[in-house]
Amino acid sequence: MRNLDIATLRSLQAVAEYGTVTRAADALNMTQSALSMQMKRLETQFQRPVLEKQGRGVVLSVFAQELLTESRKLVAQNDAILARFAGQQPSGRLRLGLTTDWMFVHVPKAVRHFREANPNIEVVISDGRTSVLRQLFRQGDLDLILTTEFDCPSGAQHLLKADLAWFGAVGGDAWTKRPLPLANSPSCAYFPKGLTALEAAGIKWEHVPGIGDCEANQVLTAADLGVNIYPRALPQPGLEVIDHGGSLPPLPATWLNIYITDGPAKAAAAEFAGFLRRAVCEVTAVAA
Known part of the structure; x- marks a missing residue:
């Protein structure tokens, strides 16, 4: 009877997430040759190719992708059994x-x-504005942050480009009023970009009374009391992209960026980033 090696299946998952044997081996704290040998053993065991070259990196073969789907279940079950019957505590914490x-x-x-x-890694999630998240990251209070920015600062990795758009209430006409009623908070990263565009177009604006947090501003917009700025790819309940026919100025694109810690949680953060990239690709493909 042939048995699958859990460590080898973990390595297969790492190669899938990192795209190269070198980066996967580094994340797993093992040598490149050792990880390559594991992939060779899988190929020998199944008599099927596992890795295929693509550019400077490698991708999983069609067979390996099918194996990966099933192997995730096996690795997760292995870890769940150990956690239940061996009384294992979380081996680490990932702060997002x-x-x-x-x-x-x-x-x-x-x-x-x-x-x-990674059932033994505790995941702690916080949300907030980009400026706050970057400050917490610099302080070492977060291991990975997902930010919305208009460039790629040092240390950041681009994840997704998103076009901004003017949003209003479904069937609303607040966008036709002048001065244009804005429902974006001044602390929103999109707010200064919107003002720059409006001023360049010579369009007067004013703030909607009652500006508050993101949820409150969305309610004001859905009530057709003002307009708001959001990434076009993010549908908002009760809102729609305004078909203004050029009456409102174009807005710049924004970027979804990732920052990964250099601290003890670096490997876990990098692995999570891989899952996030794949999720983004899947959602984007469906939307297209």
Whole structure:
């Protein structure tokens, strides 16, 4: 009877997430040659190719992708048994900081898959504005942050490009009024970009009375009391992208960025980033 090696299956998962044997081996704290030998043993065991070259990196073969799906279940079950019967405590903690805009779009799938692959790592999630998340990250209070920015600062990794758009109430006409009633909070990263665009177009604006947090501003917009700025790819309940026919100025694109710690949780944070990239690719493909 042939048995599958859990450590080898973990290595297969790492290669899938990191895209290269070198980076996967580094994340697992093993040598590249040792990980390559594990992949060779899988190929020998199944008499099927596991890795295929693509550019400077490698990708899983069609067979390996099918194996990966089943192997995740086996690894997760292995870890669950150990946690239950060996009384194992969490082996680590991953502290995530997520920008509020994208909290419920790509993140849940990534968290779920990460927890399935790493049941002994405790995941702690915080949400907030990009400026706050970056400050907490600099202080060492977060291991990975997902931010919305208009460039790629040092230490950041681009994840997704998103176009901004003017949003209003479904069937509303607040966007036709002048001065234009704005429902974005001054602390919102999109607010100064919107003002720059409006001023360049010579359009006067004013703040909607009652501006508060993100949820309150969304309610004001849904009530057709003002307009708001959101990434076009993020549908908002009660709102729609305004079909203004050029009456409102174009807005710049924004970027979804990832920052990964150099601290003790670096390997776990990098692995989670891999799950997040895959979730983004899947959601984007469906939307297209």
